[in-house]
Amino acid sequence: MRVSIRRTAALIVTVLVTLAGGYVVTGSLAAAAAPGCRVDYRVTNQWQGGFGADVTITNYGDAITGWTLTWAFATGQGVTQAWNATVTQSGTAVAATNAGHNGAIPTNATVNFGFNGSWTTTNPVPSTFALNGTVCGGTPTPTVSPCAGPSTPPASPSSPPASPSSPPASPSSSPPSGRVTVWLAGDSTMANPSGGATCPAGWGGQFAPYFTSGVTVVNSAVGGRSIQTWLYDPNVTSNKNSAGECIVSPATYSSRWRAMLDRSTGMKAGDYLFIQFGINDGTSTCPRHVGSARYKELLGVMARAARERGAHPVFLTPVAAIRCNGNTAVGNRGFLTETFDAAAANGNVPVIDLHRLSYTLYNRLGLCPNNGDYTRGAVGAFFCNDHTHFEAAGARQIAGVVSTALRNQQLGLAAYLR
Incomplete structure (x- = not known):
C-alpha cells in the first residue's frame, strides 16, 4: 500500500460527555487522519465498566485487499466482543483485522467495524491509529459537540455472542432512509422496568440504542405473560377445556395486541414484529399454561397478522x-422445538435462537460456577437477585446478542444497525 508520508493534518475529535443517572456517555468521537488514511472512532454508548464503539476507516492511498488497524488502549480498557473484524489484544496493544467479506478498501472508500469493550477507571479515546503499519493520525484535540445520543448505553453486541462461523453481512454504509418500527411482544426478560425499579430490566428496553435514528422500538412486553395471556389479557380464565388448554372467554384480544393491529397506528409495511415467549407458558396451571400445539398455533396467528400488514415477523426462543x-x-428452557416448528409451518419465519445465544454468552463471561449469590461479582452485575432476570448491564448484553444475530443471519433490519 502506498501512503502519503505527509502527516501534518490535524486530528479532530468530537467528544460529547453526558452525565445521566450516574453514567458517563461518550458520544461522537472522530479522528481526522493524515492524507493516507482516516479513522473515525465513535463511542456509541458507555455504562459503568463497559462501552460500545464504532470504527470507520477511510483509505486515501492505493486500494488494499487486506487490512489491520492497530491502536493502544489505556490501562484497564479492553475489547470483549467485535463484529465485522477480528480484534485481538495483548496488554494495551489492540489489532483489528478485516473479516472475510470486507478486506478490500478501494481508494477513497470506507470500511466499518464495531466492538464492545470494558474499562475500569477511565475510558479515553485512543490517540493514534495505524493502518497496515502506517500511522493515520496524531494527537486528538477534544471539543464539545452538541450531538445527540442515548443517555443509557446499549451494549453493542456487548453481550459477546460467540463469533460467527461465517462472516456477517457488512452493514450498509448509508442506512436506509425510510423509518421502521420494531414491535416487541414478550415477557419480563424483554419488558421495560416497571414502577421505577432498576431490576428486572428486560433486554427490549436496551434494544433501541443499537439502531440509527430511522428505527423506533415499541416495547410491549409484559412481565409474567405467556403467549396466550399476552394476547388475551384479561380474558384467560383459570379453567381448562377438554384439551387441557386454558379457556379464553370472551375471545377478545388484549389492548396491547389491538394497538399493534390498528391499521392506522399499528404495524405497517416494512416494520418488524419480534415475538419471544416460552418461559411462563410451561406453567401447569391456568391462566399461564399453554400447551405445545396451542403455543405453535398462537405464534402462527401473530406471524400471519404481521405479514397481512406488510410487517416482518421474527421468532425468538426464550432467553x-x-x-x-x-x-x-x-440450557434450561422449553418451547424451543415448538418455536422452530411454528417458524417452518408459517413460511419460514426467521428464528433467533436466543436461548442458545444467551447461555453461550454466560459461558464466555465465565458466570459459572457460582455460589448462587446474585448480589455480587460478575453474576451479580448481570442478574437480579435471582437466576432469571437481568440488571441493566445484563439486559444490555442480551440486547447486544440479538443485534449481532440480526447481522449474522443477514436479516433486513440489520441495515439500520449502528
Whole structure:
C-alpha cells in the first residue's frame, strides 16, 4: 500500500460527555487522519465498566485487499466482543483485522467495524491509529459537540455472542432512509422496568440504542405473560377445556395486541414484529399454561397478522436463566422445538435462537460456577437477585446478542444497525 508520508493534518475529535443517572456517555468521537488514511472512532454508548464503539476507516492511498488497524488502549480498557473484524489484544496493544467479506478498501472508500469493550477507571479515546503499519493520525484535540445520543448505553453486541462461523453481512454504509418500527411482544426478560425499579430490566428496553435514528422500538412486553395471556389479557380464565388448554372467554384480544393491529397506528409495511415467549407458558396451571400445539398455533396467528400488514415477523426462543453444570452454563428452557416448528409451518419465519445465544454468552463471561449469590461479582452485575432476570448491564448484553444475530443471519433490519 502506498501512503502519503505527509502527516501534518490535524486530528479532530468530537467528544460529547453526558452525565445521566450516574453514567458517563461518550458520544461522537472522530479522528481526522493524515492524507493516507482516516479513522473515525465513535463511542456509541458507555455504562459503568463497559462501552460500545464504532470504527470507520477511510483509505486515501492505493486500494488494499487486506487490512489491520492497530491502536493502544489505556490501562484497564479492553475489547470483549467485535463484529465485522477480528480484534485481538495483548496488554494495551489492540489489532483489528478485516473479516472475510470486507478486506478490500478501494481508494477513497470506507470500511466499518464495531466492538464492545470494558474499562475500569477511565475510558479515553485512543490517540493514534495505524493502518497496515502506517500511522493515520496524531494527537486528538477534544471539543464539545452538541450531538445527540442515548443517555443509557446499549451494549453493542456487548453481550459477546460467540463469533460467527461465517462472516456477517457488512452493514450498509448509508442506512436506509425510510423509518421502521420494531414491535416487541414478550415477557419480563424483554419488558421495560416497571414502577421505577432498576431490576428486572428486560433486554427490549436496551434494544433501541443499537439502531440509527430511522428505527423506533415499541416495547410491549409484559412481565409474567405467556403467549396466550399476552394476547388475551384479561380474558384467560383459570379453567381448562377438554384439551387441557386454558379457556379464553370472551375471545377478545388484549389492548396491547389491538394497538399493534390498528391499521392506522399499528404495524405497517416494512416494520418488524419480534415475538419471544416460552418461559411462563410451561406453567401447569391456568391462566399461564399453554400447551405445545396451542403455543405453535398462537405464534402462527401473530406471524400471519404481521405479514397481512406488510410487517416482518421474527421468532425468538426464550432467553436462558443462569444454570450451571460445574463450570458450564447450560440450557434450561422449553418451547424451543415448538418455536422452530411454528417458524417452518408459517413460511419460514426467521428464528433467533436466543436461548442458545444467551447461555453461550454466560459461558464466555465465565458466570459459572457460582455460589448462587446474585448480589455480587460478575453474576451479580448481570442478574437480579435471582437466576432469571437481568440488571441493566445484563439486559444490555442480551440486547447486544440479538443485534449481532440480526447481522449474522443477514436479516433486513440489520441495515439500520449502528
